[in-house]
Amino acid sequence: MNKTALLAASAATVALIASAGAGTQVAVASPSAACASLKDAVYQATSPSGSSLFTPWSSEATQAVKAGYTAKGTAFLASDSAAPGLLGVHRLYSGKTADFLYTTSTKEVASAKKIYGYVDQGVRFYVAPAGSGCTEQMARLVKGTQHRLAADGAAKAALTSAGWKAEKVSFFVAPVAVTDPPPIQPPPSTPPSTPPSTQPSTFTFAVVPDTQLEVLKDNDVRLAARNRWLDTQDVSFVAQTGDLVNWDTDTHDQYQRAKAGMNVLTENKIPYTVAVGNHDTEATGVGGSARGGKTWEQIRDTTTLNHYFSASDFGDVGGAFEPGKIDNVYATYTAGNEKWMVLTLEFCARKSVIEWARDVVASHPDYNVIISTHYFLNGNGTIGDNNQGYGATSPQYVYDHLVSQYANVKMVFSGHVGYARKSRVDTGVHGNKIHSFLTTFHEGRTNPVRMITVDTAKDTVSSTIYAPFTNRTWHEYDEKVTDMRFN
Known part of the structure; x- marks a missing residue:
């Protein structure tokens, strides 16, 4: 990872992670048996500086759009809870560079915090390891101080041609059934009804x-x-x-x-x-x-x-x-x-x-x-x-x-x-x-x-x-x- 000075888009980062229920389920495009537990949508929004926000909460993605991020819809399917054989994906954030970094490696979490000053926001979703039979690889790319995730194929090729450098295959996921999901819409003027509480208030x-x-x-x-x-x-x-x-x-x-x-x-x-x-x-x-x-x-x-x-x-x-x-x-x-x-x-x-x-x-x-x-x-x-x-x-x-x-x-x-x-x-x-x-x-x-x-x-x-x-x-x-x- 490189680390150079970059202006943080602070106004865009204050509202990145608004609270909401995780795990909206969408159709799966014939996942293998090994990926059967990957059923929960993970949404993507791209920051003005180029970094990717991935979240299992639709309202968090919506808040990011309100803060100036570009909505990318449902990126892939993962799991919002731990299950045997799955890996937890840590989301780390750098306020100095307004960058999000994703990794399943606890060693990398430690080094990103100690050496580069990232804050570990914890495990955001769970994915499959290599050899699991999942059909979609999510690669991590870097450009300057910014990181992106993209599926191998056209998305990765487009970023590579724009100057992004592939770092590693981060993890394996299940693809969504649709290839061009509709963009996330700004919230209506009247808030949606609150889902039933799962614990006392x-x-x-x-x-x-x-x-x-x-x-x-x-x-x-x-x-x-x-x-x-x-x-x-x-x-x-x-x-x-x-x-x-x-x-x-x-x-x-x-x-x-x-x-x-x-x-x-x-x-x-x-x-x-x-x-x-x-x-x-x-x-x-x-x-x-x-x-x-x-x-x-x-x-x-x-x-x-x-x-x-x-x-x-x-x-x-x-x-x-x-x-x-x-x-x-x-x-x-x-x-x-x-x-x-x-x-x-x-x-x-x-x-x-x-x-x-x-x-x-x-x-x-x-x-x-x-x-x-x-x-x-x-x-x-x-x-x-x-x-x-x-x-x-x-x-x-x-x-x-x-x-x-x-x-x-x-x-x-x-x-x-x-x-x-x-x-x-x-x-x-x-x-x-x-x-x-x-x-x-x-x-x-x-x-x-x-x-x-x-x-x-x-x-x-x-x-x-x-x-x-x-x-x-x-x-x-x-x-x-x-x-x-x-x-």
């Missing part, structure tokens, strides 16, 4: 505040007790907003206790993420005070945290800013008939991290984005305007350059300072409402957790804070938000 997730006082002693069971209680609540995912520990020692006792407590979630298959707090880094010394020295550099030393925790603990992680580190990751979920992303950001994130996060959010416009970071709101409810003696930027910088810029950013959760509050409401540049919650307690006797109940059918979010260890509820923070607009 209401679900719950949990936000766990600073737990640093829960890991100081071997006999403190509050962290594990909270997570055992969460296992009884049918939560879809858990976001911990940092300061998992208070400080590190040579024996790493606090990290060992934190790991044991969080393993309760892992063992019960509850996905979670941890946002790195200043106490989870080398910027904080024994006793919990700043270590001294260059704290803005020390706060990026998360060696011990990453020794005890990894993305494999979390589950559903789609990508990371730095390979092998949990400091900045995004995890994706499906709940309430909607797609969700929890994007965790380091303390007062570096500008390069914000640029990465912008690419992640922009390339997932069909996801409702929740940002989890240790420091965002002050105790008085204002957005922080400094780095608190740590970090590279400020919460205000994060808001101005990330949070406010994308219509699919819905909520921000943080801790670090002050005390818990009801949500702060801001309006993004697209007119969307963004609700930010502070859930700091530094509680020495019990174990608070903010429970968030979302109703995607009613566009509401309800919040309450409860401590299962002492059966206490902070009703003063009860809140119901009614002006949400989910994707």
Whole structure:
């Protein structure tokens, strides 16, 4: 793969992946028995810069057309679910070059992310390997920084004559019955009826505040007790907003206790993420005070945290800013008939991290984005305007350059300072409402957790804070938000 500078058509990429049901079935042109499971249409649209968008969702292709892409109709038949003998096709996206890359190779996924800066958007559909008896080969071609897929034959020949170079045969698919499918039409002024729901519209997730006082002693069971209680609540995912520990020692006792407590979630298959707090880094010394020295550099030393925790603990992680580190990751979920992303950001994130996060959010416009970071709101409810003696930027910088810029950013959760509050409401540049919650307690006797109940059918979010260890509820923070607009 080449990588050169190319202007990204950002306006065309913000709306690429609108949510819809996968797997519209069309007629198959006599597939072999080996390809019998390839029955689901995969649609194609071509970007202004030349790259191909392939998707099993017709509405995603329609959104691409609205964003300036050229519709190509149904390209081939694949499967929208895994089956024996099939290969998953990863779709990767580069915000810098506005390019989509497709591969069945996990090795290539890793190198594309590490070397070329692509974001892995996950497996989009499933195809057949070589020797399966499928009749259509999909070749991958490259021109400059752009990639295309085309069936061997006239389509590939046309691209080759236009200067595209064949890279490889990517995979094998089943052809569609018609050779000239009609173009995808723009959506009607009246939206089509919504298909029947496949899951309840209401679900719950949990936000766990600073737990640093829960890991100081071997006999403190509050962290594990909270997570055992969460296992009884049918939560879809858990976001911990940092300061998992208070400080590190040579024996790493606090990290060992934190790991044991969080393993309760892992063992019960509850996905979670941890946002790195200043106490989870080398910027904080024994006793919990700043270590001294260059704290803005020390706060990026998360060696011990990453020794005890990894993305494999979390589950559903789609990508990371730095390979092998949990400091900045995004995890994706499906709940309430909607797609969700929890994007965790380091303390007062570096500008390069914000640029990465912008690419992640922009390339997932069909996801409702929740940002989890240790420091965002002050105790008085204002957005922080400094780095608190740590970090590279400020919460205000994060808001101005990330949070406010994308219509699919819905909520921000943080801790670090002050005390818990009801949500702060801001309006993004697209007119969307963004609700930010502070859930700091530094509680020495019990174990608070903010429970968030979302109703995607009613566009509401309800919040309450409860401590299962002492059966206490902070009703003063009860809140119901009614002006949400989910994707």
